[in-house]
Amino acid sequence: MKRWFALSMILIFACMPTISEATVKLPSSVIDISKENTYPNPTQNLPYLQPSELAKQLLQSANVKIENPELIRLLNESSISSTPFAIGYEATIYLGQWPLNYESIETSTNWEYQKVNTNFIDNRGGKTAVRLTYRQEIQKQVRGGLTASIPNEEDVKKMMLLTAMKKTNLPLSFSTWIGIGTKKEQAYNVPPKKLGYLYAYAPAVNEKGKVTYGEVYIVLKGKKKSIVVKNVTSQGIGAWIPVQDRLSFAFVASDVPR
Template identity: 75%
Template sequence: MKKVMVAIVTSLLFISFSSVTCAEQKKADDKVKAESSVKIPNSVLNISKDNTYPNPTQDLPYLQPSSLAQQLLDTSDVKIENPDLIRMLNETTISDAPLAFGYRATIYMGQWPLNYESNETSVNWEYQKINTNYSDNRGGKSPQQIYYKQEAEKHVKGGLTAKISNSEDVKKMMMLKSMQKTNLPLSFHTVIGYGTKKDQVYNVAPKKMGYLYAYAPAVNEKGKVTFGEVYLVLKGNKKSIVVKNVTSQGIGAWIPIQDHVSFGYVVSDRPR
């Protein structure tokens, strides 16, 4: 009976501890999410429902490694986060052989950008001017109104700030990390369609000219990329990844924020 009571108490303590741990983990996750989000200024509006050009969603979730891939990743001395390399490992099949004693093989998988470490993430809300609407009310006696209407289709492109090997892989890792830190919809290429408009009105006083400038915002990402030569090593039934000739390179990127426009309104006595 005493043993049964001890087992019950132990189980209750375990459940209680697990509940507290889950609650604490949830609070920690919420805290990280809150700290990573960027506060959007009032001058920036979401045009995803108004944009006449439907931008494709840039869905780059973290690729979940398979059981074998995770085992291999755990053997590496260098952190591996490259989605394309993880995908290759997910597609790899290695069968255990009962008579594999003495069997050895080293397979060169190529030189890869292995991971990206973010050092600084900031937002330029006026990265590129995309439109100007104006109203000349210098001869008027009552206020006029002006609102945003996109006068021409505008393509906004970002990119890396320096040449680097495997640039597409590097861009994917940088965008993933930047998305996690900002919680913003990012894309290296976004389009604002002709005729896109918002109903928000700006008043132009008599004897004045009003200029409504529209800008595409972008995230400036800076950090370090680690490269290395990746080898798959088989010894009997043991499998591991060995990374050789590890190098690091600093890199930056501009990544436009998709379907967001920043506005600046200026009143003037004369043409600008």
């Protein structure tokens, strides 16, 4: 009976669907401006690079996990010819020191990462409520970046960006623009005898984790090809990555100027 129960539980868990990647739920204050944005932001297209057969063979032989797209690209562009007379042949090729992989520890979102616009109406002399809508007054660039200086910054940023995009399912980029004249028809009522302020903020994802570095060698022994990683080190790193074409709005009705 116990054996049957254990087997049944194994089958049940084996048939359960896997949990998909986490998706960040946007607060109601966050609005999509991708259609209205007068500055067309380029889409970040960072597909997961598929290794070639040779690259796959080398990656599987490595003593440290390698996920750096640039290193995989280099391996994809490499070729090593086999020869029937390779018995006794040995060679070691040094490819340099590389950031090998990034391990995410924490991913969070600041919906008010940077204020990019303020719209204002003075209704202190009014007798009825007036409508206040969003209109971008100046063209604004929002930049992210790493929180500390680190070797091979661009490679590390690509790995962190790929990880954050996968975990949040948000359109992310280390640089994004909000064009002048961008507007939304969504209205906020400013009561009589009040000042109305509508603040627009660019959100960003805060990614924290650990990057692993190592010296990468290709080792050839006869017909055998492998990767050996030496002098492996790890370093903690964080990054702010803005969310493209999304704004978080905060409306305030005030008795006095702010």
